[in-house]
Amino acid sequence: MRFDPIGDCGAYRVYPPVRRDDRGSFQRTWCAVAFEEFGITFKAVQGNSSLTKFRGIVRGMHFQRAPREDAKVIRCSRGRIHDVIVDLRADSGTRGHVYVNELDGDEGTMLFVPAGFAHGFQTLSDNTVVEYLMGESYVPELYDGFRYDDEAVGISWPEPVRGISENDLRWSSLAERFPWFRAEGA
Numbered sequence: 001m002r003f004d005p006i007g008d009c010g011a012y013r014v015y016p017p018v019r020r021d022d023r024g025s026f027q028r029t030w031c032a033v034a035f036e037e038f039g040i041t042f043k044a045v046q047g048n049s050s051l052t053k054f055r056g057i058v059r060g061m062h063f064q065r066a067p068r069e070d071a072k073v074i075r076c077s078r079g080r081i082h083d084v085i086v087d088l089r090a091d092s093g094t095r096g097h098v099y100v101n102e103l104d105g106d107e108g109t110m111l112f113v114p115a116g117f118a119h120g121f122q123t124l125s126d127n128t129v130v131e132y133l134m135g136e137s138y139v140p141e142l143y144d145g146f147r148y149d150d151e152a153v154g155i156s157w158p159e160p161v162r163g164i165s166e167n168d169l170r171w172s173s174l175a176e177r178f179p180w181f182r183a184e185g186a
Ligand SMILES: Cc1cn([C@H]2C[C@H](O)[C@@H](COP(=O)(O)OP(=O)(O)O[C@H]3O[C@@H](C)C(=O)[C@@H](O)[C@H]3O)O2)c(=O)[nH]c1=O
Pocket: 048, 050, 059, 060, 061, 062, 063, 119, 120, 121, 132, 138, 165, 167
């Protein structure tokens, strides 16, 4: 497994080797030893999967609040996504920074995202499946987010936003909860 740093924020693009033969392919999608040897401490406690039926849909931006911030390993297993993470850690040298990555189900590239980031994505294909390993259990009372078009962050999405959930339209402004965001912007 190869780990390429995403900036210097502690997130990585992870490339599990794909073994191909006449039948198709084989890929390891999680390897505790490889992560440990590389120096990433991550213990998966939950696995999630979502199917998004249409291209252009946005899910996010989501995070879980303290004291149960969640690290994630994210993989697109069918279709393609434009993935966005935002560093929300107040004490981070890269706080407020936005990082984008394209993930393609044919390549199987994954992302490791440390605790304290917000995450969202836009689908670039119909019938897209995204799978996550989560470092924290889901705690509904701490589940939080901000709008995909929050002006304090200024995320630019590659395609017109064709759909988004009612919940994702209801998030309050990020700067209300993270005052340093208002001052610094993204
Ligand atoms: C995240 C989550 C949701 N749910 C429930 C809540 C709701 O009824 C239903 C769908 O939830 P959502 O609309 O939040 O699903 P979704 O928008 O796909 O949420 C996901 O978005 C991406 C961007 C992430 O980073 C993920 O961690 C997760 O937050 O599933 C769980 O039961 N367990 C969970 O762990």
